[in-house]
Amino acid sequence: MKTVVTAQGQYIDSMVDPRFGRCSWFIVADSNTGQFKAVSNEKSFEASQGAGIQAADNVTRLGVDSVITGHCGPKAFRVLKAAGKKVYTGGGGTVAEMLDRFKKGELKEAETADVEGHWA
Amino acid sequence: MLSDLTVAIASGKGGTGKTTVSSNLACAASQAGGEVYYVDCDVEEPNGHLFLKPRITGSRRIYVPVPAVDEEKCTYCGLCSEICQYSAIVCLNKTILTFENMCHGCGGCSLVCPVGAISEKGRDIGVLEEGRSGPINFIHGRLTVGEAMSPPMIKAVLSTGKKGAFRIIDAPPGTSCPAITSIKSADYVILVTEPTPFGINDLGLAIDMVSELGVPFSVVVNRSETNNHLARNYCSARGVRILAEIPDDRRVAEVYSRGELVFDAIPDFRGYFTDILISLGKEAKR
DSSP states (O other): OEEEEEESSSSTTSBBOSBSTTOSEEEEEETTTTEEEEEEOHHHHTOSSOHHHHHHHHHHHTTOSEEEOSBOOHHHHHHHHHTTOEEEOOOOSBHHHHHHHHHTTOOOOOSSOSSOOSOO | OOOSEEEEEEOSSTTSSHHHHHHHHHHHHHHTOSOEEEEEOOTTSOOHHHHHOOEEEEEEEEEEEEEEEOTTTOOOOOHHHHHOTTOOEEEOSSOEEEOGGGOOOOOHHHHHOTTOOEEEEEEEEEEEEEEEETTEEEEEEEEOTTOOOOHHHHHHHHTOSOTTSEEEEEOOSSSSHHHHHHHTTOSEEEEEEOSSHHHHHHHHHHHHHHHHHTOOEEEEEEEEOTTOOHHHHHHHHHTOOEEEEEEOOHHHHHHHHTTOOHHHHOGGGHHHHHHHHHHHHHHHHO
C-alpha cells in the first residue's frame, strides 16, 4: 500500500508541507517494500492557477491509496475523492512522524476540504 | 473633432485618475462635436457611470464557453486534460471532472477530443450595459462579483458599439491580462500617473507593457505640482512624452467626491481636457 505525504524537502525527516497544491515535494512511502521515493511538485508549485487540481492529478498517477497533508482545498479534494483516494489533513511535524502516526491509526480521514479555494 | 480613433486610458497604479481623464475627455470631445464612445473596460469595478450617469438603454448577459462532456462517448484518453493549461478539465481513470471557474474558454479541449465527446456550453460571467449620457455613447461591463475571468467580458465590451467613432477606453489598472486585453487593440494609449514614488514605479511597469505591445503612447501627469519633478524627470530619462499635466487642486477632489464631472463643474479646468484632445489629434496623425 502506498501513501504520499506533502513535504518541504525530499527526505523522510523533512517537515510536512502544510500546503497541498503548492507543496515542494511528495514523499511516497510503500508499506510493502518499506521504501521511500521523493517526487518533485515543481510544475504545480509554479502554476498560475489550478495548482491543487494539477497536484491531485499527479498524486493520483503515483498510484497511492492515501494522501497526508496539512490543508486541502475544495478542488483538489474533489479530484482526490473522484480518484478514490483517502485524504488526511491537519498534518505537521516530520514526514516520518506522520507516517508513524498513520500506521498506528491515529489519523482521521477528512470528509471535506478544510480550507477555501483560491479561485471563486 | 476626432473620429475613427480608439484611445485607451491606462495606468500601472490604481487611483491615478484614469476615470477622471477618460470621462472628462469624453465630455470635451462630445462638445467639440462628432460621435464619442466612453467604454469602461474596468469590468471588475466600473465607475465611469458614477460621473457620466448614463441612461441604460440595453443590456445583455455575457457567457464564456466551458466544456460539456458526454461521458457516453468519452474514452478517457486524457488528451483534453493534457492540453488544458488551466487545470479546468481533469481526466482520471474512468471519470472526467470539469472546473468551470478555471476555464478560460479557449476551446482547446473540444478541438483535441478524438471522439467528439466535448461540446461547449455558456457560463454566465456578468452583464454588459449600453446607454447614453447626453450625446456620449456609454458602454460598460459588470463582471459578477467573485468572478476571476475578466478578459472575455472586456472583449465583449470592446466589440460593442459602432466602428469609426472616437472611442475612449477606460482601462483597468495594472499590467496583467485585463489591462493588456483592454489596450492592445487601441490606436493610442495615455498612461495616467501621479508624481509619487508609487505612481512612478508603476508608470515604469506600464511603459514596459505598452512598449512591448507596440502601441504608441504618452503620459498624463495627474495631481501635478509645480515643484515636484518626479514624473517629469522620470519621463525625460526614459524619453517618454508628457502630453499634459493636470494640477493638484482641492476643488477636483471635491467635485469627484460628489460624482460630478470636472469639465462641467470647474470651467477653468476645461482647457486641460480640450488641450489633450488637440494633442491627441496631432499624435494620431503621426
